[in-house]
Amino acid sequence: MRFSDFKPVNLDDRDLFWGHYRQYPQVHSDNTFANMVCWNHYANYRFIEVDGSIVLSSTINDVTSFRMPIGPRNPDLIGDVIDLAAREGGDTPLWILDPANEAWIRELYPDLPLHASRDFFDYIYRTEDLADLAGKGYATIRRQINRFEREYAYTVEEITEENIDEVWEFLVIWCEWRDCNSESILASEKEAIFFAVNHFFAIGLEGRIVRIGGTIGAVSIVGRVNADMAVVHFEKALPETYPGIYKVITTETAAGLRKRYRYINRECDMGVSGLRESKTRYHPAYMVEVYHATRDDLEAHCR
Numbered sequence: 001m002r003f004s005d006f007k008p009v010n011l012d013d014r015d016l017f018w019g020h021y022r023q024y025p026q027v028h029s030d031n032t033f034a035n036m037v038c039w040n041h042y043a044n045y046r047f048i049e050v051d052g053s054i055v056l057s058s059t060i061n062d063v064t065s066f067r068m069p070i071g072p073r074n075p076d077l078i079g080d081v082i083d084l085a086a087r088e089g090g091d092t093p094l095w096i097l098d099p100a101n102e103a104w105i106r107e108l109y110p111d112l113p114l115h116a117s118r119d120f121f122d123y124i125y126r127t128e129d130l131a132d133l134a135g136k137g138y139a140t141i142r143r144q145i146n147r148f149e150r151e152y153a154y155t156v157e158e159i160t161e162e163n164i165d166e167v168w169e170f171l172v173i174w175c176e177w178r179d180c181n182s183e184s185i186l187a188s189e190k191e192a193i194f195f196a197v198n199h200f201f202a203i204g205l206e207g208r209i210v211r212i213g214g215t216i217g218a219v220s221i222v223g224r225v226n227a228d229m230a231v232v233h234f235e236k237a238l239p240e241t242y243p244g245i246y247k248v249i250t251t252e253t254a255a256g257l258r259k260r261y262r263y264i265n266r267e268c269d270m271g272v273s274g275l276r277e278s279k280t281r282y283h284p285a286y287m288v289e290v291y292h293a294t295r296d297d298l299e300a301h302c303r
Contacts, residue, residue: 011199031070065094090295095292121288145244148245171194233267
């Protein structure tokens, strides 16, 4: 296996990934097709098909890493990926994004150290918990939503071909408010979210809009992870104009998904303390843990 044989993930690969993921369901948001095509400008996702499996790579700031094969269990292919990662990857060249592959690689290579990457654990919530906000643990959030409902008459609608242009215009306003060009990661997120909107239906996304007096105050952009799990890829609002509106778009998005998905993935916190506090406040049902192996450890296990 050679890295030069990997090809970029692009929109034309949608059906290939959808079909493969129906057979081999994913659990972490970073492996979803929507995430890869929207963030490809930042992470340069590439893939190769080998013996019924897909092997993914990403390259950020000229540093490449690889992921466990997605497909039938093939110990020889795992060995090939380890060899490739040790040869072509950076300091942390192999990443494991689901518990099944973590258990398997520990079985195959019991002496290979795997290091937890807490900043990239995905937060998974029961959809009904986010939709109903029942119990004492959500009392503060309910109060904020009740205050919002007293102050604003709002409506909720799905994102459609008829209102997608308004979503684009709202995001322009949001980026101006957030000063998206002030930081590199915000600039990358801006490019990702506008790619998502410009290719919304081709990617297979859905979403919700909260309007106040006819004006959009918040939007969510949602994708599919597996038959039981949706993922909120983006959630944007104007909280200084409409205090509490982030809580509203979160619960309204969950209410719109509850009949189809048991769980909602709200992605990782990237180690940002404010994000971690916010995501924890909603009481996740569990986390999708992420592990990595170092180059030195992999080299000790190369064939």
